[in-house]
Amino acid sequence: MLATATLGIKREENDAHSGKVVTSSTTLVSERALKRARQAMRCLPFRRAFYDDLEHEARSSTQLSSQKDWMAISRKPLSRSSTEDDLIWLIQVGVLRREVDGQGLTERVRLTPMGRDLLDDWDGEIPNADALQVMHHWLRRHRPRL
Numbered sequence: 001m002l003a004t005a006t007l008g009i010k011r012e013e014n015d016a017h018s019g020k021v022v023t024s025s026t027t028l029v030s031e032r033a034l035k036r037a038r039q040a041m042r043c044l045p046f047r048r049a050f051y052d053d054l055e056h057e058a059r060s061s062t063q064l065s066s067q068k069d070w071m072a073i074s075r076k077p078l079s080r081s082s083t084e085d086d087l088i089w090l091i092q093v094g095v096l097r098r099e100v101d102g103q104g105l106t107e108r109v110r111l112t113p114m115g116r117d118l119l120d121d122w123d124g125e126i127p128n129a130d131a132l133q134v135m136h137h138w139l140r141r142h143r144p145r146l
Contacts, residue, residue, distance in 0.1 A: 033093070033094060034114070034118070036093050036140065037093040037094050037095050037114065037115075037118055038118055038121065039129065039133060039136070039137050039140075040089060040090060040093045040095065040137060040141075041090075041095060041115075041118060041126055042126060042127060042128065042129040042133065043129045043133060043134050043137040043138075044086050044089070044090070045074045045075045045076045045078075045086070046073060046074055046075075046086070046126075047072070047073055047074060047075065047125060047126065048119065048122070048124070048125050048126050049072050049073050050064075050073035050074065051095075051111055051115060051119055051126075052119075053073065054096065054109060054110055054111045054115075055110075055111045055115075055116060055119075058099040058106070058108035058109060058110045059108055059109065060106075060107040060108045060109070061080050061083040061084035061087055061107070062080055062107070063108075064078055064083050065078040065079055065080040065083045075128075087109050089141055090109075090115075091109065094112060094114045094115070095111070095112060095114065095115040095118065096109040096110065096111060096112060096115060097109065097110055097111075097112050098110075
């Protein structure tokens with residue numbers, strides 16, 4: 001089953017050759033990928049303010065971990081290495097992307113359109129995951145082949 005992460009006008013057409021739904025101005029994302037990204041956002045320590053900040057300004061793990069008011073963006077203190085690991089995971093699940101400048105990729109990250117769509121699912125703060133979801137997320141992230 002395919003779901004669309006909305007990026008603009010929704011217009012769907014059937015592609016007779018592949019049997020897939022082709023959308024213009026949208027990106028096709030599987031329901032499984034959306035579920036995995038949603039779970040990552042709920043299980044990682046970042047608050048909604050973190051994602052809102054990244055929607056407007058790219059930030060690096062160094063900038064995030066040295067931020068004095070870390071409690072505004074995270075439920076736990078941020079170390080540079082664990083923050084970088086979490087950012088890489090959010091890139092892998094499609095919530096964040098590396099920023100590009102004239103020299104190529106940078107260490108700063110931004111929110112993706114899919115990340116914005118997932119934030120729209122929650123009116124306020126991102127709800128915390130329960131213990132079973134956290135364990136499932138950990139296994140998915142650290143032992144993907146099990």
